[in-house]
Amino acid sequence: MNRKVYICYLFILAAIIGFITAVQLKSNITYQGIITIPKLLDLQNEIHNVEVENKQLKDSIREDAMRLAEYKASVENTGSAFGIMQNELEKAMNYSNYNRVQGPGIIMTMNDSQQEIAEGEDIAWYLIHDIDILEIVNELKMAGAEAISINGERVTPTTSIRCGGPTINIDGKRHTVPFVIKAIGDPKTLEASALAPDSYIELYMEYTGIQVEIQKVEKLIIDGYEGKNKIKYQRKTEGGGAK
Amino acid sequence: MIIPIIGLLLGIAIGLVLPITIPIQYSSYMSVAILAALDSVFGGIRSSIEKTFNIEIFISGFFGNAVLAAILTYIGDQLGVPIYYAAIFAFGVRLFQNFAIIRRYMLIGFKKK
Numbered sequence: 001m002n003r004k005v006y007i008c009y010l011f012i013l014a015a016i017i018g019f020i021t022a023v024q025l026k027s028n029i030t031y032q033g034i035i036t037i038p039k040l041l042d043l044q045n046e047i048h049n050v051e052v053e054n055k056q057l058k059d060s061i062r063e064d065a066m067r068l069a070e071y072k073a074s075v076e077n078t079g080s081a082f083g084i085m086q087n088e089l090e091k092a093m094n095y096s097n098y099n100r101v102q103g104p105g106i107i108m109t110m111n112d113s114q115q116e117i118a119e120g121e122d123i124a125w126y127l128i129h130d131i132d133i134l135e136i137v138n139e140l141k142m143a144g145a146e147a148i149s150i151n152g153e154r155v156t157p158t159t160s161i162r163c164g165g166p167t168i169n170i171d172g173k174r175h176t177v178p179f180v181i182k183a184i185g186d187p188k189t190l191e192a193s194a195l196a197p198d199s200y201i202e203l204y205m206e207y208t209g210i211q212v213e214i215q216k217v218e219k220l221i222i223d224g225y226e227g228k229n230k231i232k233y234q235r236k237t238e239g240g241g242a243k
Numbered sequence: 244m245i246i247p248i249i250g251l252l253l254g255i256a257i258g259l260v261l262p263i264t265i266p267i268q269y270s271s272y273m274s275v276a277i278l279a280a281l282d283s284v285f286g287g288i289r290s291s292i293e294k295t296f297n298i299e300i301f302i303s304g305f306f307g308n309a310v311l312a313a314i315l316t317y318i319g320d321q322l323g324v325p326i327y328y329a330a331i332f333a334f335g336v337r338l339f340q341n342f343a344i345i346r347r348y349m350l351i352g353f354k355k356k
Contacts, residue, residue: 006298011250013305017280018254024273026258027265
């Protein structure tokens, strides 16, 4: 083998090394490190989460598309989407207690006790407190009350019921006895739950003689919530559709 | 000595100019191939100092090592075991060993002068 061939080979080899090194450098590959099994599982998990999110987003797209189709159909048929939108608004208002509603239900009238206070007893036992109202409202909700008002004050998910000395503050407004609690629902169930043994009234109010009068009504009207919309901070979560 | 350096520069220039990039999944093959080539180069320098240099052995080593390393990497990828670490380890160790021997020869040569 003569020297020229030898140098030729060296030249070609050097060129190959230079070439692959340059290509590798240019590809700008960052070192990924050793992929351990926990890391692998982590990545798998991440992929899975992203896929789930993707699916949710697709579902929400489909839902919205259906909604849009509905709107379009309505526009074609009646000339406007007003009807559907009004229906939706109605539903939302009903759900958020803004509407004046009617239905069968009960009216519960409560007043402080007229009994004489015995020796060594506390007068507070014979009065209606905020906690009593809270417990009774809670019981009514459990019995399936769909709309509740206290002295005309609609009970919403954000309604506060708090002691205000001789009065009770409902959503910051003072109310005194007698308390009239109206609840729409199945009248029999509501009454039964209020009067059942071990109910709050039976346990805490009968002994001291707090006056409770329950009236079943076929057609009861409850006014809508009149306060301002309190939702100021909460937002729908990002990426999560309605469930 | 000047010819291989010119070849190297030419190769780098071609690599930079041509619009070729390596997909990330092949990057380990490429890095192992580079290492194999470098190992061959150091082996060649060492053998030329020892006056046992043989161009056939050099070239077959150059390509054979690179191909074997790539095959090992491929098998490792299929099995889920990073076998190419073995190639990196072997070539790396031999590279340093060869460099140490070359260094020794050179230092001895300088002292003799």
